[in-house]
Amino acid sequence: MIRSHALIADLLTAEQMHELADSGSVEAFTTRISETLYGTVTIDSDGDPSIAFEKEFYVKFIERMTKIVEVTPKKISTFLQAYYFLRFEVLNLKRILRGKFSGLPASQIEGYLIPMKPYQVSDYKLLVEAESFKNAVELLRGTPYESVEESLEFCERYDALWPMEQALNKFYAKAVQETIQTLPRKDRALVRNILKFEVNVENLLNAIKHRRMRAGEEAIPLEELFPVTFNVKLDQIKSLIEAEDLKEAIQELGQPYDEILSPIYQGDVALIRAQARRHIYAIVRKARSLNDFGFNVIMAYLVFSELEKDDLVGIAWGLTQGVTAEDMTKYLSAT
């Protein structure tokens, strides 16, 4: 825990993040990042440097997490592994199944994977090289993910992948909720708050998306579109989809969602995610201030680290594309 306190102090400050965004070029960014604890980041000259940076930042984050896992008590380390590795593995599975669904070559799918060892499946390569989408889903039998096979029928019915992605989301939410139970009772609230908030925001964003595309589409039962809900209930989601006045419907959701979703009025959906990340940052900071000697500090370090990783990935991409620092910093969680 003392180590986590020290490690939080090692994270990049908002000023450092803005300086990195203001680097002006990938070369300058590489130099500036090498002056931080990230050290020298080696990027292959072939291919897209932003993808290489993204992989590198994922590796660094996983290294940080592994170090924490090694020094934390068993209950906490089990939870942390389940929380983060499961999240990344679910993301990898989505990318693999997406690739299989649209018939992408195996090498291309492999290139999209987060560089990590398989957590609850035996081998990503087997899934990547599966003959078909259906075959890849069938290969999940015997793993904790086997329940997602039930959504195959919906994928076929709608000729779409979203039922599978929603099944994976549901699996993840359920698994995290179960793992939370392994934590000491006093430490559960923070993770539960983060999980609920993330699921609520994703459901609301999905509802806004669904609201736009519902004209001319086959009516899909809301329970299939939103398999997991927390304190933003299905009837509130339904109201958001069906409301004539979106602003009014959003305001009815109350705090913090009305404020977080407000960029939608200007059509800036990406800013909603940035606001959501800032809100998670605030939740964790508040929890840490309430209990500065325990699990909250460890969680704060990892949450801040992950937000830092996301910001660095965004900056690296922005710099390779010549995006101005002003346009980048607008979407960073570091303010």
Added chain:
Amino acid sequence: MEMKRRIGFIERGTEFLKLKRDHLAKELTASIDILKGRRSKLLEELRIAYRAVTAAYISLGPTEVQSQTKSIKSRLELEILPRSVMGVRYPYIKVEKEPKVTGELDITLSEAAEKVMSVLDDILQLAENEARAERIADELGKTNRKVNALENMIIPRYRGIIKFIEDKLDEEALEELVRMKLIGGALAKRRV
């Protein structure tokens, strides 16, 4: 006679070319009217769409964006067909299939895709009209040069040659007349 027949043919050709020139000028004016202000408006719309794409990349990360976008099954399909105005061929872009993107993509990406799709028709029309205007202008220049060459060089030269031949023939006819008169006079004197 051959020369006169030929200049008649050239003059008729010149008239046709003038008609073509006028028609092309009319078409060019129409194309320019369509293009007027369109590029700047389109650039502004593109800037908005690009901003949305940028935001989606920064928000989701490049790998997730590529993974999602590469998985779109229904892609944009275009067919480029030739069209012609007064014999000037220009490309006509036909949208065979529009991509269906909203369902599978994350909302930030579907928002960006919608913005790009909303300017796609304008981009295609602008590209078509610019290519059309460029080719018509090129052909107009060529036709104008041909008309000028015919009016100022070929036809005057032909007219000059015809005039020279006519003058020559008139001169010869006059000489012949004088000669005939002299011979007639001489023959009359001899009879007396």
